[in-house]
Amino acid sequence: MRRNIHASKTGARFAVVLVTAPDLRAARKLAQAALEARLIACANLVPRIESHYWWQGKIQSGDEILLILKTTKSRLSALEKLIISKHPYDTPEFLVLEVKAGNRKYLAWLDASLHPA
Numbered sequence: 001m002r003r004n005i006h007a008s009k010t011g012a013r014f015a016v017v018l019v020t021a022p023d024l025r026a027a028r029k030l031a032q033a034a035l036e037a038r039l040i041a042c043a044n045l046v047p048r049i050e051s052h053y054w055w056q057g058k059i060q061s062g063d064e065i066l067l068i069l070k071t072t073k074s075r076l077s078a079l080e081k082l083i084i085s086k087h088p089y090d091t092p093e094f095l096v097l098e099v100k101a102g103n104r105k106y107l108a109w110l111d112a113s114l115h116p117a
Contacts, residue, residue: 014099014110015076017069019083019092020051026088027065033086034069039079041113044068070110073098 017040021027024047031043046066053060071079080094 011099011101011107013072013074014102014107015071015073016097016099017067017071017076017079018095018097019067019069019087020049020064021067021092022062022064022088024065027067030083030086031067031069034079034082037078037082038114038116039075039082040069040071041110042070072111072114075114 019030021030024045027045031040031045034040034043044067046068049064049066051062051064069079076096083092083094
């Protein structure tokens with residue numbers, strides 16, 4: 001079973017980016033823009049998360065949508081610029097998680113999805 005997990009240099013080329021949005025409409029617009037620009041291979045939208053955070057000196061809370069974006073490290077700068085420019089928040093979340101390993105076929109699909117046909 002370990003044979004399908006690819007942990008070497010190939011896995012290290014990829015990243016997962018977390019972005020929150022105020023609602024499903026905004027999340028879908030961000031995902032669509034990133035897909036059309038070929039900056040991500042996939043976006044998962046996780047609805048109805050409850051966020052609690054510090055903002056302007058006070059503890060705040062609210063419902064949000066979590067976007068989980070899959071991309072390559074080489075596209076992170078362009079992806080961040082796109083998210084910042086199209087996001088309705090003044091200070092949007094943009095957190096990058098490095099991919100250490102993944103299924104070989106999935107990583108190959110991810111890579112191929114980021115290149116125009």
